[in-house]
Amino acid sequence: MRTTAAVVPSTNAPFEMRELELDDPGPDEVVVRMVASGVCHTDQVLREQLVPIPLPAVLGHEGAGVVEAVGPGVTTVEVGDHVVLSFNSCGHCAQCDSGAPGYCAEFAARNIGGTRPDGSTAFRDGSTSVSSHFFGQSSFAAHSVVSARSLVVVDRDLPLDMLGPLGCGIQTGAGAVLNSLDPEAGSTIAVYGAGAVGDAAILAAVVAGCSTIIAVDTVADRIAFARDELGATHGVDASREDPVARILEITGGRGVDYALETTGVGSVLRQCVDSLAVRGVAGLLGQAPIGTEVPLETAASLLKGWTLTTIIEGDAVPRLFIPRLIELWRAGRFPFDKLVRHYDFADIEQAFTDSAQGRTIKPVLRF
16 A cells, blocks of 8 residues: 655655555554554654664654554554554563563664564555664654554544554653652652653652652743742753752752653763762763763762663553553543644644654644
8 A cells, every 4th residue: 555654765854745655454463543643853863864774764653543444463562453653562572571661682683773683674665665663663654554462452432633642752761750760758759850751750759649740841931830830849940050969958868769860961871870868869861972971970870879860761560551641631630631732634744843842741633
């Protein structure tokens, strides 16, 4: 079949709307008609080739839609199912078997390799192969061939044009708190970066019962939004004051029990670690360019016993965690919809611009 897709033709080039030829689904694949797809910073990272993917490519990895066809061996979904699309994994390595698919031995190949495991692509533009299966889905297309392991079936009465971001950005931020850090009620946390991932972490910290939730950013409007709308107890403007000193002041000199770095800026990770209390835990979520190095103080740190952990996809098993987030949202306890602004699919370039300039926290494209 033929379908319309937003194609990245070359490094950091504008998206091009193209009519592509789409394969039939192969083994363990389905065809999904996209209803909506979130725009994530990771899409821009790959567009800029800070993390490389073969170009031209169809990106997009926060899709939501309806199953239109199933390939051989698919037993987990049926035609007509409403689905949220998340990351891909092999399902048979030691990490997948132990319930940690985000650390799958084949994560890179199956999510940013641009092909199926056999090296083929699902999209073609005439005789030219176009990279597919980005995070198992390549959701910047009206129809896409999707890995069955990327699918989470949801109730048909739910708004698909709201749910796509649960597949990556919202799952990552919320999971970092609820799965990776698992803070005790009454504990303290600082979230560096009040974008979509950071805001999801703030919402999750409220769910977890953290008593002090500090939003750190350089954009005053985002800080105010996190404090006034999402439940942050304090805001720190890192463009105007030293965030570490301010966090120590807020916590009476103690530091925070937990801190999350969501920006991908190396110097911010150092601030994140320096703001920790004794035996505090820092989580690294932000995607920096490959090869980025950060100096960390190692002498006085011995007396603090702090921990640094890297986190992929919120340490989530999507088929378990996404339904949990949906139920929290239905109960009014996780209002991630406050972050969303909708755009027509044709306005994808504007959605990326607004996100980069801080005008929109979580753009969602409607097909």
